Amino acid sequence: MRIGELSRRTGVPVPTIKYYVREGLLPPGELSSPNQARYDETHERRLRLIRALLDVGGLKVAAIAEVLQAVEEPDRPLHKILGTAADRLGPRHGETEDEAQSEARDTVSELIARRGWRVDTDYPAAADLAHALAALDRLGHGAFAELLDDYADAAEQVARADLDYVDRRVAVEDLVETAVIGTVLGEAMFNALRRLAHVDRSARRFGAPEHEADEPEEADRAEGTDGADGSGGSDGADGSDG
Amino acid sequence: MRIGELSRRTGVPVPTIKYYVREGLLPPGELSSPNQARYDETHERRLRLIRALLDVGGLKVAAIAEVLQAVEEPDRPLHKILGTAADRLGPRHGETEDEAQSEARDTVSELIARRGWRVDTDYPAAADLAHALAALDRLGHGAFAELLDDYADAAEQVARADLDYVDRRVAVEDLVETAVIGTVLGEAMFNALRRLAHVDRSARRFGAPEHEADEPEEADRAEGTDGADGSGGSDGADGSDG
DNA sequence: GTGGATGGATAGTGGCGCTATCCGCTATCT
DNA sequence: AGATAGCGGATAGCGCCACTATCCATCCAC
Structure with missing residues (x-):
């Protein structure tokens, strides 16, 4: 795929993708012409990983670059890489x-x-x-x-x-x-x-006491009852407290 | 005490303290003259709290301001304030x-x-x-x-x-x-x-192997020395998962 | 009464995660 | 073939944020 589709699939703007490539977070696309590059699912996957690390994990771009470089080298002992990430x-x-x-x-x-x-x-x-x-x-x-x-x-x-x-x-x-x-x-x-x-x-x-009580004084949490029922298919993984 | 001593005691530069006061993180000193203020241990304590929240907790200045304002009001139910902080x-x-x-x-x-x-x-x-x-x-x-x-x-x-x-x-x-x-x-x-x-x-x-070995096989965090293998051998091509 | 600190205000700095613009090229449609 | 959209690459700029530097009138200590 080309960069536009990669952008569409992941929701990451094209200039941002270019930026990640520049910063070494994302490998550049494979050049088929001097100015034409192809991206594949590994890029898509990597891009999602970057966003997760960034948005949810709160890592900085530079830190992600280091971590991902460690990920690239499968020789290093795992606990080292884990350390690098952590x-x-x-x-x-x-x-x-x-x-x-x-x-x-x-x-x-x-x-x-x-x-x-x-x-x-x-x-x-x-x-x-x-x-x-x-x-x-x-x-x-x-x-x-x-x-x-x-x-x-x-x-x-x-x-x-x-x-x-x-x-x-x-x-x-x-x-x-x-x-x-x-x-x-x-x-x-x-x-x-x-x-x-x-x-x-x-x-x-x-x-509150034992019974359910929601203080009405400042109920600025509002109610967010999403109508979606859809019982999830999650199995009953019972927490085995040990 | 005056701002200089407050700075000395906490290690926070004077301009930074002024900045915190401006941002509402720290209450201003008590004015004894139109342009002379006194600070006490509560300020010192508060300042340390700010730094802890900032450096260790990773909160932003604006967030700290909100949290500390919640701290000021003891009327609010605790779990609300905890929520505000969290x-x-x-x-x-x-x-x-x-x-x-x-x-x-x-x-x-x-x-x-x-x-x-x-x-x-x-x-x-x-x-x-x-x-x-x-x-x-x-x-x-x-x-x-x-x-x-x-x-x-x-x-x-x-x-x-x-x-x-x-x-x-x-x-x-x-x-x-x-x-x-x-x-x-x-x-x-x-x-x-x-x-x-x-x-x-x-x-x-x-x-390391199962038995408890106090001696780490690689004491240093430095990378490069990965001659010791025997674990893993995961040469598999990168995720062809799709 | 002089020099250094103080309070208050405003402007500037550096880092960071993008974002905008430009240029020359290329794939594709007709 | 020509028009048009998109592309790759490079550079400059933006907005936010946590400070930091400068200025000035005042005040306190010596």
């Missing part, structure tokens, strides 16, 4: 050599050791965690770190589910791409779920 | 009335109903979740949604821990601020933990 997710923060900071780093090291995780202490995600803990500490909420093991339990659960999924898919699709997608979109998914669970629990605890 | 966390996405989109919305509704969560289906976090699911679907990973209940279990666990913490702190500190901090920084914390858990599990599964 590392680009976190916020980039300058060095703030604080007391809270070094203390937080120790806490992270202890946690990693305690759980027997096979990760380096200087892993970017570890630094992110330390940053969060340090910020908590500076805000007088160092006690929030007491929840670390609860959080880690949940994180392990999720990670297990993710890897199981990757395992299941490994033969079918590109392993690395699957892992990237799972890492990035899974994060967005979990964050949304956590926010929903927060609202639910705080409604239960502070808001 | 809603500003997610990515803003335009309307992409897709098939995947509406299908995803249904999936979300079912999930909420299935778990008995007291949240509206059109809650922003629900929309975020639907967006993530729709993106997954478009990428051919609709099956990832099978993990939803696993994810939701973990999310509930985390939310329970968070609310317990808020409960514990409620008498001591400002409730709403605590909730905001927990929501935002907790998210950063969990995401980092999840990435660490990912690396751990994928190292176990794809990297």
Whole structure:
């Protein structure tokens, strides 16, 4: 297909596609003439991946370029690429050599050791965690770190589910791409779920009594009852809480 | 104290503090003269909160302004404010009335109903979740949604821990601020933990052999040294999935 | 009473994700 | 063959955002 159709199929404007090619996110089309290029489904797929990483995952264009370059090389060990992807997710923060900071780093090291995780202490995600803990500490909420093991339990659960999924898919699709997608979109998914669970629990605890009650005081949520019935064909995958 | 000391204590440049005041993130200092203002610990605290929300939480300045305005009003029900905070966390996405989109919305509704969560289906976090699911679907990973209940279990666990913490702190500190901090920084914390858990599990599964080996086979993050193979051997041509 | 800090206001900067425009070429329709 | 639409490639510009620089009149400390 040509660029116009690629644009139509994906909803991405043509100049934007050109921009992605320029930035190295998308491989250029195969030239059939000096100024005529062809694109195929791999481009379409890649383009959708880019948009997902961008819109849902919140990655920056430069970060996506790095991740996708890693995806291109199947030689590298998976956990490295996963790291590359995940590392680009976190916020980039300058060095703030604080007391809270070094203390937080120790806490992270202890946690990693305690759980027997096979990760380096200087892993970017570890630094992110330390940053969060340090910020908590500076805000007088160092006690929030007491929840670390609860959080880690949940994180392990999720990670297990993710890897199981990757395992299941490994033969079918590109392993690395699957892992990237799972890492990035899974994060967005979990964050949304956590926010929903927060609202639910705080409604239960502070808001309404047992019976359903919707405060009419500020019902600016409006009602969004979409008439579509269409029972989904989802199987009853019961959550096996373990 | 005056603005200079506030700056020194927090590490935030004076012009930036002025900027925050202009943007409504930080209340102005108390004027003792027409052009002389005093700041106190509440300002310092607020400033640290702003930086945490900005650097660690990744919120935008405008979003922080909204959240903090909600924090100022203790009348509003907590779960509303929590919602306000959480809603500003997610990515803003335009309307992409897709098939995947509406299908995803249904999936979300079912999930909420299935778990008995007291949240509206059109809650922003629900929309975020639907967006993530729709993106997954478009990428051919609709099956990832099978993990939803696993994810939701973990999310509930985390939310329970968070609310317990808020409960514990409620008498001591400002409730709403605590909730905001927990929501935002907790998210950063969990995401980092999840990435660490990912690396751990994928190292176990794809990297090192089963027995616990403290010594990593590749201690450095540097790429290039991928001589060690034996795992994978996935040379398969790129996704000829169609 | 002098010099440096302060408050307040306005304008400018740099990064980022696009977007607009231009040019010469090419595929396709008639 | 000629008209017309689209294309590839390159460059410049836009809009948003989080600051940052400058200016000026005032104030406080020494």
